[in-house]
Amino acid sequence: MDKHLLRNGCARVTARGIIFKGARFTCSRAIRDLWFEKAAFEKEWRVRIVYTINKELSVIYIVDSNGDMEKCNRIDGGKRPSDVKLQLYFQSIQKLKALRKMQNNDAYIINRDKKKVGKWKN
Structure with missing residues (x-):
């Protein structure tokens, strides 16, 4: 990325994505930190x-x-997606995050239970 080709700008974080020049973008930070949900409710x-x-x-x-700098990719591919498609996109991201959290919790419980079983075997 050539620094001399970069221009400064300002984008809006909304419930529908990061909006810049009429296009929608997303990035891992926005998803991880629940930016779109915060924009919707706050x-x-x-x-x-x-x-x-x-x-x-x-x-x-x-x-x-x-x-x-954090890279944000365009999510509308140049076409304006419907609100339903955007909602489904963000819901699927949240489902994946919830599934990951459940898997991490299950692994913790299994490891914790193995340690308890080991303590009783004297």
Whole structure:
């Protein structure tokens, strides 16, 4: 990525995604930190971004307070998805996160129970 091709910008975090120039984007940080749910239940906010000057605008980068950048990919492919499709997308992400959390909890319980069984075998 050539730094001289980057331009500064500002995007909005909404319940429908990170919006910039009419396009929707997402990134792992937004999903991990539940940005879209927070925007839906609380309020939208702006984030500083940089982007490359090209016609596609398929990627933007969120810039945090330390100057670190996180890549955000376009999720609408240039077409405006329906609200139903976006809702299904975000619901599927949340289901995957819940499933991962359940698997981690199950592994913890199994390991904890193995330790207890080991203590009683004297």
